[in-house]
Amino acid sequence: MRKLTYFIACSLDGFIGDEHGDASAMLRFLDEEYLDFLKTEFPETLPTHSRVPLGAGDLENKRFDTVLQGRGSYELALKEGITSPYAHLREYVASRTLGASRDPNVEIIDDDLVGRVRRLKAEDGGLGIFLCGGSQVAGALLDEIDELVIKTYPIVYGKGMPMFATGLDIQEFGLDAVRRFGNGALVRTYHRKR
Numbered sequence: 001m002r003k004l005t006y007f008i009a010c011s012l013d014g015f016i017g018d019e020h021g022d023a024s025a026m027l028r029f030l031d032e033e034y035l036d037f038l039k040t041e042f043p044e045t046l047p048t049h050s051r052v053p054l055g056a057g058d059l060e061n062k063r064f065d066t067v068l069q070g071r072g073s074y075e076l077a078l079k080e081g082i083t084s085p086y087a088h089l090r091e092y093v094a095s096r097t098l099g100a101s102r103d104p105n106v107e108i109i110d111d112d113l114v115g116r117v118r119r120l121k122a123e124d125g126g127l128g129i130f131l132c133g134g135s136q137v138a139g140a141l142l143d144e145i146d147e148l149v150i151k152t153y154p155i156v157y158g159k160g161m162p163m164f165a166t167g168l169d170i171q172e173f174g175l176d177a178v179r180r181f182g183n184g185a186l187v188r189t190y191h192r193k194r
């Protein structure tokens, strides 16, 4: 089975952005030490258009070969005229309203999201699946998530967009690893307890 990993940046109080999902306040933590970590451990999570400027243009995928985004998250790229934000991965976008895909590398999932993700997870071999977010699609897929990689930045929002747009749904995960950085960021990796 291939793992579905929710790899997500969040505040100390558990928000992935402000009430509208804007996560730009977290960009200040992308310093040299932290970017080196991302380039070394998770190079494929850097969007295609930022890879060359960050010196990551030719880095091989390490953990993931597939990315899944919700329409809300994908639209951030579309607004910039980018139709394939993770061109170095197989791209899936969950949406019932987008209609036909704007890019040959992007497949739209408009029906049975959970079933489609289960089939992707059941594929033989390959690397894992990067669940990019946002909140709604992560909520819809909460039961399917095998691993959490939570990049917590030392910032409090007060209110904002939660990691999962769900009702009360208590699920337990076990801690596998913690990395700490000079800028106060923590990256924690958890597996689902089954």
Ligand SMILES: NC(=O)c1ccc[n+]([C@@H]2O[C@H](COP(=O)([O-])OP(=O)(O)OC[C@H]3O[C@@H](n4cnc5c(N)ncnc54)[C@H](OP(=O)(O)O)[C@@H]3O)[C@@H](O)[C@H]2O)c1
Residues within 6 Å of the ligand: 007, 008, 009, 010, 015, 016, 017, 020, 021, 022, 023, 069, 070, 071, 072, 073, 074, 076, 094, 095, 096, 097, 098, 109, 110, 111, 112, 113, 114, 132, 133, 134, 135, 136, 137, 138, 140, 161, 165
């Ligand atoms: N902090 C971080 O690391 C991080 C990472 C990613 C995103 N974000 C933020 O998250 C925000 C977006 O989050 P969001 O919760 O508003 O949106 P989202 O989860 O990215 O996308 C929501 C959309 O996904 C589609 N969708 C959801 N469930 C579905 C299902 N079961 N079947 C088919 N389609 C489904 C729907 O699209 P349709 O309405 O078209 O049907 C829905 O409107 C962005 O502002 C971004 O900045 C933050």
